[in-house]
Amino acid sequence: MNTFWTQLFAYLNGGFYSINSFIAGRFICLLAGERKNSLFFGSDKMVxxxxxxxxxxxxxxxxxxxxxxxxxxxxxxxSKRR
Structure with missing residues (x-):
């Protein structure tokens, strides 16, 4: 953390970005069901x-x-490229 201390406070003082992860969480939550389904894809390639x-x-x-x-x-x- 000592390495990134200056960048952390620049992030907090800048105010340009939201500090929460709700947006990312919404999209990750949708993929949680997909993890279970990936067991039945048949191969690593399809995953x-x-x-x-x-x-x-x-x-x-x-x-x-x-x-x-x-x-x-x-x-x-x-389809136009072929």
Missing amino acids: HVSAVYHTIISTYKMQGVSVLDYFKRFLILI
Whole structure:
């Protein structure tokens, strides 16, 4: 803690960021059920695919972007490349 003492007080005095973790907690809570489901994915590869999928969805939800619109645009761009 001695190493980061100056940065900690700069963080507290700056007032730019919230000190609680409620936002992160809301998104992590949604993934708690996914941990149980990952036991039945069949392989490590599918667990990683699911983690990437949920990371993308959570990131876009936090940014206020429509996940459905994002995936529509993504799939249209992929289909045009082939």
